[in-house]
Amino acid sequence: MSTPHTDPSPGHLSELHRQWLAALEPELPGALEVRRRVHADPHLSGAEGPTAELVAAALGIAMEPVAQTGRAGRTGPDQGPSVLLRAELDALPVNEATGVDWAADTGRMHACGHDVHLAALVAVVRAAAHLDLPLGLVPVLQPREETYPSGAQDVVASGLLARHETVAAIGAHVHPGVPAGQVATGAGVVNAASDEIEIVLTGNGGHGAYPHHAADPVSALGHIVLGLPEVVRRTVSPMHAATISVGHVQAGEASANVLPSQARLLATMRTTDDRDRRAIPEQVRRLAEHQAQAFGVTADVRIIAGEPVLYNDPDLVERVDGWLERTGVVPTEPMRSLGADDFSFFGELVPSVMCFVGVRVEGHDETPPPLHHPRFLPVDDAVGDVARTLINGYLAAVELHHR
Ligand SMILES: [Zn+2]
Known part of the structure; x- marks a missing residue:
């Protein structure tokens, strides 16, 4: 030495x-x-x-x-x-x-x-x-x-x-x-900073022929998936790079006529600015909770922090x-x-x-x-x-x- x-x-x-x-x-x-x-x-x-x-x-x-x-x-x-x-x-x-x-x-x-x-x-x-x-x-x-x-x-x-x-x-x-x-x-x-979003929707399952008697998390999940890119548009300046991509959706047990009680998605959130990284989760939560409410189900949103x-x-x-x-x-x-x-x-x-x-x-x-x-x-x-x-x-x- x-x-x-x-x-x-x-x-x-x-x-x-x-x-x-x-x-x-x-x-x-x-x-x-x-x-x-x-x-x-x-x-x-x-x-x-x-x-x-x-x-x-x-x-x-x-x-x-x-x-x-x-x-x-x-x-x-x-x-x-x-x-x-x-x-x-x-x-x-x-x-x-x-x-x-x-x-x-x-x-x-x-x-x-x-x-x-x-x-x-x-x-x-x-x-x-x-x-x-x-x-x-x-x-x-x-x-x-x-x-x-x-x-x-x-x-x-x-x-x-x-x-x-x-x-x-x-x-x-x-x-x-x-x-x-x-x-x-x-x-x-x-x-980018990389974080994960997990959304779990809980409703009330039932028969596919009687959706009006169920609280169906699948429809709510579909609307949330389509709404997530909009969250980025409404939260982040177009001059900042950011994106949310849904990589996993899960609901039901491979049966066509059974409405499940739960549905879940995993998404990756990529941001390049600390303020955006802090702001997006709140808006994701708002989208998920209000969409869930509109469909009579509840949403649980979890952000899993990744790398900066x-x-x-x-x-x-x-x-x-x-x-x-x-x-x-x-x-x-x-x-x-x-x-x-x-x-x-x-x-x-x-x-x-x-x-x-x-x-x-x-x-x-x-x-x-x-x-x-x-x-x-x-x-x-x-x-x-x-x-x-x-x-x-x-x-x-x-x-x-x-x-
Ligand atoms: Zn490598």
Whole structure:
């Protein structure tokens, strides 16, 4: 362990950049091996233990448990401020159809590129072993990115960032919407806040031939489903991105002539502004309760809070883009969407940036499979691209800290 630098000069950072990229190259073949082993043996959210163990061993530094199945460690100066680098551990319940000989055949799949992120983090940390890092580097192997309760929220709640005096958090995610060789950062909001809405309607069932004797929650549910987009229109300025999508409706027991007593829906609510995020639930409640009343049933509305808006710190983004350019990587158009990533919990505490690393290989006519698709498989070069992005992110965070 080296002692912390107080003020790394620009020359020192450039030299560190050069040395780190040089040290990265010999680590990439081993990292690719890690990628294949992780990919071949995927584990779902909350059950990532074997993956965490494999990757922690490959990192070559002491790692401690965090957020149940996660791990965190530290390299560089063992005291003072640090920069957090995040990689996710979990796979998805997808039947892999890539056809590679290291494909998983367990009904679980790394279909979101987390195998690539983990391998890249291994290469970055191993390459840093003999370097003179100005700030601590805290690699986090984060569980449960794909489900609730959020792994990032648990990492934050564990006090890890306070213990390591974390000054910035860096995330990188492969993205098939960005051409290979390019990286999309973008200042400000890049992903939405994501919350769930559950509405349960309770009425009085009966015979389908005698609806006038029943209090039918199905009709009320139908009106509520159609009314939810209107809630957004009536609550949120059209200049703000927001949406509600109903993903699940349930009523009855597969019988045509039995009116059920209960009906239920689940919807996802995506917002990009805190005021909208607070205002919509009240209006949803109003719509559901009054529609229910109109149909003689009652409504129970529950909002299940998810992750906050993913906000890329503008000062950090500017510096990340600068380092990317020095690496010969083209910073490209931001990938803003109403997708969500729980990396945003780190951004609530410290300046953070999520970088979308391009994996779309040009020259293919076929549109590449999207994230979470059974054939999503970034090329091996993605490991090096993500690793270099994380290194650039670390250097940007050092600059920001010492400005
Ligand atoms: Zn992902």
